[in-house]
Amino acid sequence: xxxxxxxxxxxxxxxxxxxxxxxxxxxxxxxxxxxxxxxxxxxxxxxxxxxxxxxxxxxxxxxxxxxxxxxxxxxxxxxxxxxxxxxxxxxxxxxxxxxxxxxxxxxxxxxxx
Amino acid sequence: xxxxxxxxxxxxxxxxxxxxxxxxxxxxxxxxxxxxxxxxxxxxxxxxxxxxxxxxxxxxxxxxxxxxxxxxxxxxxxxxxxxxxxxxxxxxxxxxxxxxxxxxxxxxx
Numbered sequence: 113x114x115x116x117x118x119x120x121x122x123x124x125x126x127x128x129x130x131x132x133x134x135x136x137x138x139x140x141x142x143x144x145x146x147x148x149x150x151x152x153x154x155x156x157x158x159x160x161x162x163x164x165x166x167x168x169x170x171x172x173x174x175x176x177x178x179x180x181x182x183x184x185x186x187x188x189x190x191x192x193x194x195x196x197x198x199x200x201x202x203x204x205x206x207x208x209x210x211x212x213x214x215x216x217x218x219x220x221x222x223x224x225x
Numbered sequence: 226x227x228x229x230x231x232x233x234x235x236x237x238x239x240x241x242x243x244x245x246x247x248x249x250x251x252x253x254x255x256x257x258x259x260x261x262x263x264x265x266x267x268x269x270x271x272x273x274x275x276x277x278x279x280x281x282x283x284x285x286x287x288x289x290x291x292x293x294x295x296x297x298x299x300x301x302x303x304x305x306x307x308x309x310x311x312x313x314x315x316x317x318x319x320x321x322x323x324x325x326x327x328x329x330x331x332x333x334x
Contacts, residue, residue: 118267144321155315155325156268201267203323211256211320212283217267 115139116204118216125223131189133219135202138183142204146213147176147187150199159200160187192223228252229326231316237332244303246329248316250296256320257299259283259291261312262328268315274299306333 117136125131135145146161162169162176162185169176175188189196199220205213228251238244248257259271260283270283272291280291288310292300303310311333316326 121265146322148323148325153328155317155328156323157325158322161322205321212270212273213321213323215268217265 115214116202116216118202118219120219121217122220123222125192125221127192127194127223127225129192129223131192131196131221131223132186133200133202133221134184134186135204135216136182136184137204137214139204139206139214140183141206142214144205145176145178145185146203146205147174148201148203150201150218152198156199156201189221192221194223194225197221197223229316229318229324231314231326231329233329234327235330237334238306239334240307241305244306244331244333246301246314246316246331248299248301248326250299250316250318252318252324253296254318254320254324255296256318257293258317258323259289259299259301260315260317261285261310262315263312271301271314306331308333 148156149159150156173190178185202216203213258273260268274280274293317323
């Protein structure tokens with residue numbers, strides 16, 4: 113049973129465009145929602161994260177939008193650049209001593225120059 | 226970067242042979258994890274540890290065992306490697322936020 117569903121599987125965007133990746137979760141106990149960025153040949157690295165007490169978090173060109181009632185969260189990359197080409201994973205976890213995250217299956221983003 | 230190293234970084238082995246992958250951290254994190262990454266499946270948790278000698282299974286633990294005798298080291302063993310275990314293996318540490326190592330690319334022939 114996939115607890116975090118990520119879409120799309122792949123995304124092609126022109127330089128300067130907006131990239132949008134969506135995730136939906138099922139477990140209402142989740143309280144931490146990070147996004148990871150992975151370049152080829154490297155391990156994933158934290159990009160940005162949000163907790164459900166806020167509806168949006170922005171860091172530079174990257175924004176997480178969170179909809180608690182719909183159990184959805186999304187990553188928006190504004191002014192997408194070729195250097196943003198990577199695989200992006202959403203994840204969800206719950207605290208209280210159990211930190212095991214559940215990952216989405218990933219989105220391969222290609223930004224054409 | 227979090228101080229996480231994995232060894233070896235690349236390995237080719239034959240079906241039926243035992244393989245051990247090592248993860249070493251210098252961050253003194255309590256939680257350590259082993260994942261495998263395969264196309265179309267994302268990151269799947271194999272085993273994790275929440276302290277020395279405290280380990281538990283993840284969603285794809287069959288065919289794998291782990292050991293953690295020191296805080297800084299977490300070993301993943303494939304007792305008898307199979308071709309289906311060809312994958313990229315990542316170690317991670319952390320609680321909530323995960324910090325990943327550079328990965329080990331394993332090919333089982």
